[in-house]
Amino acid sequence: MTLSLWTDVIGTLAATLTTISFVPQAWLTWRTRDVAGISPGMYALFALGVALWLVYGILLRAWPIIVANAITLTLALLILTMRLRYGPRRSAAHDRPSPSGRTGR
């Protein structure tokens, strides 16, 4: 195979893996509703980033980028929604310590 073809194959495989990787997380969260250890900050930033990748793909009219990021965005928003819906106050406090929560200096 030429280098260009290898690059295409590796890029396609990479995009497939990073896209489907969110399926086991969405499934685990759906089944267990155990969201205390999941960072809402991560999924908010990640979903925003993936939404911009989607815009990037649309501007370039690059279908593989559009499809991969549309699927990833759906999964990331699903996990974020479950995190916000099932998250106890306690775990929400994990990410945002209250201003009065500081002790000492």
Add this chain to the structure above:
Amino acid sequence: MTLSLWTDVIGTLAATLTTISFVPQAWLTWRTRDVAGISPGMYALFALGVALWLVYGILLRAWPIIVANAITLTLALLILTMRLRYGPRRSAAHDRPSPSGRTGR
């Protein structure tokens, strides 16, 4: 700005967001060691995919792709390592129900 410049700006912003998004997750997991709700399957597939994106960047000698994916890979492997290290047996079973675990139909 031209469309090409807009595309570059949006792509750079997208890559920055999807890369730094793993920082709050790594930090939350490091502090709380609460990994029961984190899918090891997700981080294994994701790290493998990002490693292939890194190879893709190296083949193209595209430094932005190399740098973004090297940072993301480091963070994903850190989270995966903490998941495997701090994970109780109970939560490992979340992802892989035993064959004898089925009841009825």
